[in-house]
Amino acid sequence: MIKILMIEDDVELAQLLQDSLAKEEIETILAFTPLEGLTALQRESFDALVLDLSLPQIDGLEICRIVHESIPTLPIIISSARSDMGDKVMGFERGADDFLPKPYDPRELAYRLRAILRRGATFNEPVYQTFKNDEERHVITRGKQEVKLTMAEYDIVSYMLKKEGFVISREELLLNIGSIKYESSLKSIDVIMGRIRQKIGDDPKKPRFILSVRGVGYKFVNA
Numbered sequence: 001m002i003k004i005l006m007i008e009d010d011v012e013l014a015q016l017l018q019d020s021l022a023k024e025e026i027e028t029i030l031a032f033t034p035l036e037g038l039t040a041l042q043r044e045s046f047d048a049l050v051l052d053l054s055l056p057q058i059d060g061l062e063i064c065r066i067v068h069e070s071i072p073t074l075p076i077i078i079s080s081a082r083s084d085m086g087d088k089v090m091g092f093e094r095g096a097d098d099f100l101p102k103p104y105d106p107r108e109l110a111y112r113l114r115a116i117l118r119r120g121a122t123f124n125e126p127v128y129q130t131f132k133n134d135e136e137r138h139v140i141t142r143g144k145q146e147v148k149l150t151m152a153e154y155d156i157v158s159y160m161l162k163k164e165g166f167v168i169s170r171e172e173l174l175l176n177i178g179s180i181k182y183e184s185s186l187k188s189i190d191v192i193m194g195r196i197r198q199k200i201g202d203d204p205k206k207p208r209f210i211l212s213v214r215g216v217g218y219k220f221v222n223a
Contacts, residue, residue, distance in 0.1 A: 002026045002113060006050040007037035007063065008079070017050075020106035026113065034058040041067065046074065048113055051096075053080040053087060061090050068095025075116040079109070083215055098167065101214040108211060115165040115221045129222045130209065131200070133161050142200060152179040153196050160210070160220035169217035193218060 004021075006028050008014040018028040029044070031037035034057050041049075049067060053060030064076055078091045081102040088099050097116050100109060132141045140147045140157050149157065155177045160168060170186040180192065193210060196202075202209045211219045 002047050002117065003029070003045075004048045004050055004113065005029050005031060005037060005040055005044075005046045006079075007031045007034060007055065007060070008050070008052045009033065009055055010052070017106055017109070021110060024107065024110040026110055034060075034063050037063065038066070041071065041074075047117055048075040048077065050077050050079050050109065050113075053078060053082050053091070061087070061094055064091060064096055065094040075113075077109070077112060077116070079104075085215060088216060097165075098219070099213065099216070105206065107206070111208065111211070111221050111223065112219075114223055115219075118223070119165045131157070131161060131222050133158050140200075147200055149196070149199060152177070152192060153199070155179045156192060157196060157200075157220075160218070161222060164220050164222050167213045167216055167219050172217065189217075 002025065004026060006014055006017065008017070008030065009032050011032060014030045014032065018030060021028050029040060029046070031040050034055050051060050051064060051067075055063065060078065060080065064078065067074060067076060072095070076096045077098045077100055078096045079100045079102060080087070083101050091099055098112055100112060130142055131147075134141065135158065138151075138154055140149060140154060156173060159173065159177055170189040173189055174180060174186070180188070194204065197204055197207060197210055200209060209221055211221060213219055
């Protein structure tokens with residue numbers, strides 16, 4: 001079972017998330033203040049840290065820096081209602097692996113945790129992946145079924161698979177994927193993503209594979 005530490009001062013929310021994650025076979029240890037969280041990290045080992053930013057005593061961004069410097073291998077997901085781009089950038093600069101804006105479905109947090117932990121799995125561990133990329137044939141398959149994609153759609157999925165688990169901005173997609181450079185507006189990326197979700201069988205209301213990161217872009221979870 002996955003074991004995480006959650007530093008969250010909203011007691012009701014923390015307990016709700018704890019109960020929901022338990023159904024996903026994720027054990028959640030709660031800390032309601034930064035000092036409680038730092039003490040727990042010294043006493044126990046965890047697979048990941050879920051961290052709020054608006055905390056008493058010490059700001060969450062500072063906690064992120066402290067934890068990353070002391071335990072650099074520990075994955076950190078920032079979970080916050082603070083949606084300012086500056087906070088997101090500072091969070092990633094200080095060691096966060098992901099930024100999940102509140103409110104969110106607890107299942108999305110579970111998917112993101114598994115994606116991050118899968119990246120840190122040892123080389124010999126078998127990892128199940130829903131989608132495969134045949135780069136020679138320019139074909140994406142789901143299981144044994146080929147997904148019918150346009151060239152632009154294939155290039156986007158191929159790029160996101162290579163950066164699975166990482167947040168990818170719309171600007172990054174426009175800059176790095178030649179087949180969509182002619183579609184200069186960021187809005188066009190959202191339209192293409194909608195088509196891709198439909199073709200890969202992703203629920204647009206509760207996506208499992210292509211997750212939207214509010215104010216930034218997208219993240220691919222190949223689980």
